[in-house]
Amino acid sequence: MQSNESILKVRDLKINFKTYAGTVQAIRDVSFDLKKGETLAIVGESGSGKTVTTRSIMGLLANNASVAGGSIMFHDKDILKMSQKELQGLRGAQIAQIFQDPMTSLDPTMKIGRQIAEPLMVHKNMSKSKALAQALEMMKLVGITDAEHRINDYPHQFSGGMRQRIVIAIALINYPEILIADEPTTALDVTIQAQILNLMRELQEKISTSIIFITHDLGVVAGMADRVAVMYAGKIVEYGTVDEIFYNPKHPYTWGLLSSMPTLDTNGAELPSIEGTPPDLLDPPVGDAFAPRNEYALNIDTEQEPPFFKVSDTHYAATWLLHPDAPKVTPPEQIIARQQQYAKMQQELAEQAREHHVEEEEEQP
Amino acid sequence: MEDQNAKKVLEVSHLKQYFNVGKKDEVKAVDDISFDIYEGETFGLVGESGSGKTTVGRAIIHLYHPTDGSIKFNGDEVVGMKDKAKLQSLRQNMQMIFQDPYASLNPRMKVRDIIAEGIDINHLAKSKEEREKMVADLLDTVGLNRDHASRYPHEFSGGQRQRIGIARALAVEPEFIIADEPISALDVSIQAQVVNLLKQLQRERHLTYLFIAHDLSMVKYISDRIGVLHYGRMLEIGDADEVYNHPLHDYTRSLLSAVPAPDPEYERTRTQLAYDPKYEDGSKDRELVEIAPRHWVQASQDEIEMYQKRAQEQGLPLV
Ligand SMILES: Nc1ncnc2c1ncn2[C@@H]1O[C@H](COP(=O)(O)OP(=O)(O)OP(=O)(O)O)[C@@H](O)[C@H]1O
Ligand SMILES: Nc1ncnc2c1ncn2[C@@H]1O[C@H](COP(=O)(O)OP(=O)(O)OP(=O)(O)O)[C@@H](O)[C@H]1O
Ligand SMILES: [Mg+2]
Ligand SMILES: [Mg+2]
Numbered sequence: 001m002q003s004n005e006s007i008l009k010v011r012d013l014k015i016n017f018k019t020y021a022g023t024v025q026a027i028r029d030v031s032f033d034l035k036k037g038e039t040l041a042i043v044g045e046s047g048s049g050k051t052v053t054t055r056s057i058m059g060l061l062a063n064n065a066s067v068a069g070g071s072i073m074f075h076d077k078d079i080l081k082m083s084q085k086e087l088q089g090l091r092g093a094q095i096a097q098i099f100q101d102p103m104t105s106l107d108p109t110m111k112i113g114r115q116i117a118e119p120l121m122v123h124k125n126m127s128k129s130k131a132l133a134q135a136l137e138m139m140k141l142v143g144i145t146d147a148e149h150r151i152n153d154y155p156h157q158f159s160g161g162m163r164q165r166i167v168i169a170i171a172l173i174n175y176p177e178i179l180i181a182d183e184p185t186t187a188l189d190v191t192i193q194a195q196i197l198n199l200m201r202e203l204q205e206k207i208s209t210s211i212i213f214i215t216h217d218l219g220v221v222a223g224m225a226d227r228v229a230v231m232y233a234g235k236i237v238e239y240g241t242v243d244e245i246f247y248n249p250k251h252p253y254t255w256g257l258l259s260s261m262p263t264l265d266t267n268g269a270e271l272p273s274i275e276g277t278p279p280d281l282l283d284p285p286v287g288d289a290f291a292p293r294n295e296y297a298l299n300i301d302t303e304q305e306p307p308f309f310k311v312s313d314t315h316y317a318a319t320w321l322l323h324p325d326a327p328k329v330t331p332p333e334q335i336i337a338r339q340q341q342y343a344k345m346q347q348e349l350a351e352q353a354r355e356h357h358v359e360e361e362e363e364q365p
Numbered sequence: 366m367e368d369q370n371a372k373k374v375l376e377v378s379h380l381k382q383y384f385n386v387g388k389k390d391e392v393k394a395v396d397d398i399s400f401d402i403y404e405g406e407t408f409g410l411v412g413e414s415g416s417g418k419t420t421v422g423r424a425i426i427h428l429y430h431p432t433d434g435s436i437k438f439n440g441d442e443v444v445g446m447k448d449k450a451k452l453q454s455l456r457q458n459m460q461m462i463f464q465d466p467y468a469s470l471n472p473r474m475k476v477r478d479i480i481a482e483g484i485d486i487n488h489l490a491k492s493k494e495e496r497e498k499m500v501a502d503l504l505d506t507v508g509l510n511r512d513h514a515s516r517y518p519h520e521f522s523g524g525q526r527q528r529i530g531i532a533r534a535l536a537v538e539p540e541f542i543i544a545d546e547p548i549s550a551l552d553v554s555i556q557a558q559v560v561n562l563l564k565q566l567q568r569e570r571h572l573t574y575l576f577i578a579h580d581l582s583m584v585k586y587i588s589d590r591i592g593v594l595h596y597g598r599m600l601e602i603g604d605a606d607e608v609y610n611h612p613l614h615d616y617t618r619s620l621l622s623a624v625p626a627p628d629p630e631y632e633r634t635r636t637q638l639a640y641d642p643k644y645e646d647g648s649k650d651r652e653l654v655e656i657a658p659r660h661w662v663q664a665s666q667d668e669i670e671m672y673q674k675r676a677q678e679q680g681l682p683l684v
Binding site: 045046047159160188189190191192193194197216217218219220221222223242243246247256257258260261262263264266267270271272273274275277341345 | 413414415522551552553554555556557558560561564579583585586609619621623624625626627628629630631632635637
């Protein structure tokens with residue numbers, strides 16, 4: 001489903017907020033691509049800038065926000081330069097969003113059929129009866145049983161999981177090219193979460209939408225993402241394919257993040273945690289913002305910001321540890337185990353490729 | 366944690382908590398459940414949304430009057446307790462930490478007064494100086510700064526706010542703490558900090574916890590024993606490792622198979638088990654039966670053999 005064609009290009013994005021205490025530099029030079037049909041997960045600590053990044057893609061920044069630089073190219077047009085009218089045409093049509101709490105994005109006083117049909121009437125000038133017919137199809141597609149009878153129900157008549165399905169139906173009714181999902185399953189329990197995630201995967205196959213998925217549940221990321229971007233203090237510090245980030249992470253912040261989540265196999269007295277608090281974005285530190293909390297910090301980290309070092313064609317990390325002259329460090333235990341698994345996977349892949357190669361040769365006359 | 370002669374801090378038996386009794390919308394939120402919690406252990410309660418976890422917690426801490434059943438705390442019956450001195454001691458010895466660290470802290474009160482609320486109600490400080498010192502010590506304990514006492518909740522991050530909630534619960538030196546989704550609202554790195562803090566406090570103060578959460582990996586990590594709740598009924602109880610590694614009830618199996626792991630390879634092959642509720646429908650009388658030592662499953666008389674076979678297949682000894 002994925003292709004190499006980028007449908008969204010974010011470059012050097014800088015976003016500030018004016019507050020009574022000063023200017024918060026919330027997004028500090030963020031660049032990434034979103035490819036057609038892929039799921040890109042953005043992970044990172046609370047306050048690292050995940051939501052602000054995606055809201056700027058929707059053209060939905062708060063009143064006290066200002067774009068201090070950069071561009072967001074969507075089909076050769078810069079979203080940051082679009083008029084309100086153009087943005088309204090974009091939202092809910094080509095780019096749609098689902099939020100954490102389904103109740104806040106649904107209108108409690110409107111029948112759900114009407115809510116799902118509305119984007120069709122607004123963006124496609126469709127007649128009400130035709131839009132409602134399509135809404136009914138969409139309700140079936142997202143797995144609302146007995147859709148014919150429930151189309152005239154109100155949101156409060158549905159359970160949390162069903163409401164999130166309705167929100168997804170609204171977001172997808174126009175077959176958007178980009179779907180932004182900001183913690184879409186955090187409020188749901190594992191059983192319902194599994195249903196919603198399966199639904200998102202299926203729908204992505206059907207309508208080949210690209211998804212930007214924000215969550216703090218790394219288990220969900222492992223199952224959903226093709227690629228992962230890790231954010232810290234308003235910057236992306238590492239990005240790569242889901243395997244590269246989970247099995248061969250290079251940034252100490254990514255190490256900390258992966259180690260602090262227990263799995264069903266974790267035992268022991270103490271969970272590794274990242275001590276300390278993130279930096280104050282009113283006055284971001286010089287050098288690497290993670291340095292004060294980083295047990296692997298080098299002297300240079302407090303002086304100069306690390307550039308991105310290339311790990312592979314698809315994997316980059318901004319840490320001085322990747323500099324050729326940097327001392328070799330031993331990552332946390334859990335990370336070493338992950339790297340070993342990665343080595344094994346790579347070896348298996350190589351063997352498979354070799355076998356494949358041999359077979360092909362044998363087939364030749 | 367618990368052994369044969371360990372003391373029972375809490376004994377819940379045949380607890381029923383119905384809402385809107387006799388009306389059309391009657392809800393049997395908790396329907397005849399029994400379990401014990403031993404001194405110094407963490408009992409984890411898991412189950413899907415609406416299964417009755419919070420209701421159990423609120424009934425135990427005396428916020429509801431149970432429809433039926435008994436709740437004993439240190440041997441004293443809590444249901445219908447009227448004795449003022451006993452109620453006072455109950456309130457002091459049992460504390461609850463809530464899910465949403467923001468909603469549960471009064472935004473107009475300074476951190477000092479939030480933390481000291483229990484101290485004041487229970488007259489635990491003899492002077493203003495002593496009160497101040499107790500607050501400062503509590504802030505220390507939960508890893509906050511003494512200067513934080515004169516700030517307001519909105520000046521803190523989610524993790525820090527949850528620490529304030531923990532300090533408030535600790536202020537009255539309780540023996541038993543009910544933590545209802547204490548970390549669900551926090552991000553991964555802060556979850557680890559709060560969980561480590563709870564564990565450390567347990568070691569130092571010999572606390573007993575009822576830990577409620579929907580994140581099964583975290584519950585397994587923190588709990589000694591686990592109870593699985595579904596539709597207000599307890600379906601399985603056992604040691605945390607055993608319930609996770611050798612679940613006996615179909616519901617537990619299905620629930621565990623839905624937990625995503627931070628491991629893409631595993632995720633690509635993980636298959637979720639569909640759940641067929643045939644072993645918990647209303648057609649039979651069922652009660653918790655000890656199948657393997659300390660491992661209980663809700664079963665009818667004619668289902669016991671099936672569960673024994675399941676246990677044996679997984680190499681568990683039978684009772
Ligand atoms: N309207 C605003 N005014 C001032 N600061 C803001 C505003 N909106 C966001 N911020 C700040 O911008 C930074 C990034 O916030 P953002 O909501 O993107 O974080 P996030 O990564 O989505 O976190 P979470 O995981 O908690 O949702 C934070 O420091 C936040 O306090
Ligand atoms: N005060 C009340 N009046 C009526 N029904 C209630 C009340 N409190 C809870 N319920 C119902 O009782 C059932 C159990 O609710 P409870 O809050 O205990 O579930 P839970 O397991 O804590 O779920 P969650 O994981 O979503 O917090 C639900 O069906 C709920 O709607
Ligand atoms: Mg956010
Ligand atoms: Mg609850």
